Amino acid sequence: MSGATLRLLDKADKEILKLPRAVKGAIYDFQHKFRQDLNNPGLRFKRLEGHPRLYSARVNLDYRALLLHAGGNDYILVAVKARQEVYDNLDKFAYQINPVTGGIEFVDLVTIEATVVEKPAGPEPLFAKFSAEQLRDLGVAEPLLGLIAKITTEDELLGLASYAPQLTGEVLLALYSGKTPEEVLDQITTPVAVTEEIDAEDYQAALVRPATVTTDDADLQEILEQGDFGRWRVFLHPTQRKIVERSYSGPTRVSGGPGTGKTIVALHRVKHLVDRLGPGSGKVLLTTFNTNLAADLRQRLIALAGAEILQYVDILNVDKVAGAIVAQANSGGHRTRIDDTKALKEWEELLLEEGESRWDADFMRAEWSQVILGQACATRADYFRVRRVGRGRSISREDRAAIWRLAERYVLRLDAKGVWTNQQFAERAARLEMEKARDRASYEANAGLQRESGIWHRPRYSHIVIDEAQDLSVAHWKMLRAMIPEGPNDLFIAGDTHQRIYGNYVSLGSLGINIRGRSSKLTLSYRTTHEILGAAVRLLGHEEWDDLDEGSDDLAGYRSVLRGPEPSLVPYSTWDAELDGIVRQVKEWDGGSIAIAVPRRSMVSEVENRLGKAEIVSCSITSDGPRLVEAPVHIGTMHRFKGLEYQRMIIAGVAEGLVPRNMDFEQSDPLRFRREMRRARSLLFVASTRARDSIVISWHGRKSRFLP
Numbered sequence: 001m002s003g004a005t006l007r008l009l010d011k012a013d014k015e016i017l018k019l020p021r022a023v024k025g026a027i028y029d030f031q032h033k034f035r036q037d038l039n040n041p042g043l044r045f046k047r048l049e050g051h052p053r054l055y056s057a058r059v060n061l062d063y064r065a066l067l068l069h070a071g072g073n074d075y076i077l078v079a080v081k082a083r084q085e086v087y088d089n090l091d092k093f094a095y096q097i098n099p100v101t102g103g104i105e106f107v108d109l110v111t112i113e114a115t116v117v118e119k120p121a122g123p124e125p126l127f128a129k130f131s132a133e134q135l136r137d138l139g140v141a142e143p144l145l146g147l148i149a150k151i152t153t154e155d156e157l158l159g160l161a162s163y164a165p166q167l168t169g170e171v172l173l174a175l176y177s178g179k180t181p182e183e184v185l186d187q188i189t190t191p192v193a194v195t196e197e198i199d200a201e202d203y204q205a206a207l208v209r210p211a212t213v214t215t216d217d218a219d220l221q222e223i224l225e226q227g228d229f230g231r232w233r234v235f236l237h238p239t240q241r242k243i244v245e246r247s248y249s250g251p252t253r254v255s256g257g258p259g260t261g262k263t264i265v266a267l268h269r270v271k272h273l274v275d276r277l278g279p280g281s282g283k284v285l286l287t288t289f290n291t292n293l294a295a296d297l298r299q300r301l302i303a304l305a306g307a308e309i310l311q312y313v314d315i316l317n318v319d320k321v322a323g324a325i326v327a328q329a330n331s332g333g334h335r336t337r338i339d340d341t342k343a344l345k346e347w348e349e350l351l352l353e354e355g356e357s358r359w360d361a362d363f364m365r366a367e368w369s370q371v372i373l374g375q376a377c378a379t380r381a382d383y384f385r386v387r388r389v390g391r392g393r394s395i396s397r398e399d400r401a402a403i404w405r406l407a408e409r410y411v412l413r414l415d416a417k418g419v420w421t422n423q424q425f426a427e428r429a430a431r432l433e434m435e436k437a438r439d440r441a442s443y444e445a446n447a448g449l450q451r452e453s454g455i456w457h458r459p460r461y462s463h464i465v466i467d468e469a470q471d472l473s474v475a476h477w478k479m480l481r482a483m484i485p486e487g488p489n490d491l492f493i494a495g496d497t498h499q500r501i502y503g504n505y506v507s508l509g510s511l512g513i514n515i516r517g518r519s520s521k522l523t524l525s526y527r528t529t530h531e532i533l534g535a536a537v538r539l540l541g542h543e544e545w546d547d548l549d550e551g552s553d554d555l556a557g558y559r560s561v562l563r564g565p566e567p568s569l570v571p572y573s574t575w576d577a578e579l580d581g582i583v584r585q586v587k588e589w590d591g592g593s594i595a596i597a598v599p600r601r602s603m604v605s606e607v608e609n610r611l612g613k614a615e616i617v618s619c620s621i622t623s624d625g626p627r628l629v630e631a632p633v634h635i636g637t638m639h640r641f642k643g644l645e646y647q648r649m650i651i652a653g654v655a656e657g658l659v660p661r662n663m664d665f666e667q668s669d670p671l672r673f674r675r676e677m678r679r680a681r682s683l684l685f686v687a688s689t690r691a692r693d694s695i696v697i698s699w700h701g702r703k704s705r706f707l708p
């Protein structure tokens, strides 16, 4: 008996999943037999003529598996084909170690040739202006160069790209969309290229490179069962895999546009860290911005690693983490937590009662949470001294005195009601954790003396993984930093500042979180089409974006290999007409997952009512997620769509006055105005990048200044 490993190559699943059910069942049996003993005579395992590394084995009477030998007992399943097709096309199978990435690639010319129509004479081929050498240097698969030279239409290109090795497809689509070879090299090829010398015959070395995208030996079955939905669990993009598996000497940050797999990478990272936890080490904390995102992470982590992993991971939204720390230290009395909407309402009421009109509730909330709490101003004197970085117009001493007075009244008001805001919990938790960190440090300095009380000093977690990092506040970061000692793989931070919608600006470096030299970026969107992505990026205008650390970030190289219809922009004269338009559009789509995002809360129920009258079942999305997940249509304010994903989206009410909302401080506080404009753009950007296939953007009255 000789056991073997069997992995499935990325893209091979596409054809395999189209096979009849019975054949897929037979593949299931085949892989077990093969792993147990590849010499089992029933498998008729044999090398194919003319191919030193390609083997065939019997799946059932009519179908054969094509297997690439990677050395030793390691095999890669590259295709399953009708028996006759294998023998008739022996010269149409090619494989190589890509000389740029060092990854194993297989090309099935039978399938790919079918996508390119042979024409006697016709329009100039799409890639005529690039030489074979140029394409090769960009990482295009050598065996496809001949066929690529014949492509004349976009359809042919899309056909080829869907079966070609991943990098080949990405490079060709980027060149086709107008990027220069230099840009493609910089943004697409270099991030997955290797610097080491590549031995074109060493398949064992190639097998373990990130560029060889296969399932694990154990995960082949996953993909047969889950199809497209399971792909993220087993086929990581080489850039994603590098980020997941690398060991970092300290905190690291991964950025990237919407849908590039930051959350997927964070989940794989959690699994990677758990697999390496030593005996007796603390758990991993996986945290994100709000409760419904935490619930989603939990569900996806179970899908990735099974429910057993929950023994080693706590999944909590960041405010819950703060709440738990405060509760454990018995430090908050019996305060209950109020959410951000209630906290804002308390400000509105207080300002009204005080007859204060110099500042609005939004301003006061931000000033209090970002400056007073965020910078831990314990006294009036602290607040007089503090620098209000990034807060807009400077304010006089007199103003500061009045603001401090209002803040004190606000705190008393909350105290009287027995409540605390999320920011108060976070700030208290940060202080508690910082005290604990100080104790820990002094304990470690005197370790020999206090051995018996060591357990108390141990950090809560071995590693912390953070998603949606762009919306965390200064207090959140202080708390997280203090929760774990500085060291290798301490904090893994995923986020995209283009999607910042809560106005929390931080500089991680100044908070003791040094990510310099340990940042990476994802650029390939797996969610949205090229068309949606292009339109969404244009919504961002020419604003500048930070990298959470006083540097700048951009979306250079952000792209998609998916294609679909252009977003439609639909004007209406009134909100009433727009509501009718929404109903018509939903009926026309008739199925799939649909969502409707609107700028105001009152509009949510109006849409819900109008759909109800047309007998369309819908549900609104609350801070805990959709009220009725199974409802075919979900409706929410744009904020609610953070981190979610739908097949089709309508973004309604994108009119001046609503997006952005009217702001009366453009002259009096231009910096604040700019910040709010950027936030409004980000919000529209987040909403419009939730759709996989199509989006409709509509408005009534004057269209938003953000729209083209």
Ligand SMILES: Nc1ncnc2c1ncn2[C@@H]1O[C@H](COP(=O)(O)OP(=O)(O)OP(=O)(O)O)[C@@H](O)[C@H]1O
Pocket: 231, 232, 233, 235, 236, 237, 240, 256, 257, 258, 259, 260, 261, 262, 263, 264, 265, 496, 499, 525, 526, 527, 642, 643, 644, 645, 689
């Ligand atoms: N390697 C992959 N293979 C297949 N699908 C993937 C892969 N990576 C991500 N996806 C899919 O792309 C979609 C977006 O992934 P994810 O939610 O991780 O993106 P994100 O960068 O966190 O997005 P956002 O910033 O918009 O929240 C998901 O449906 C996910 O399953």
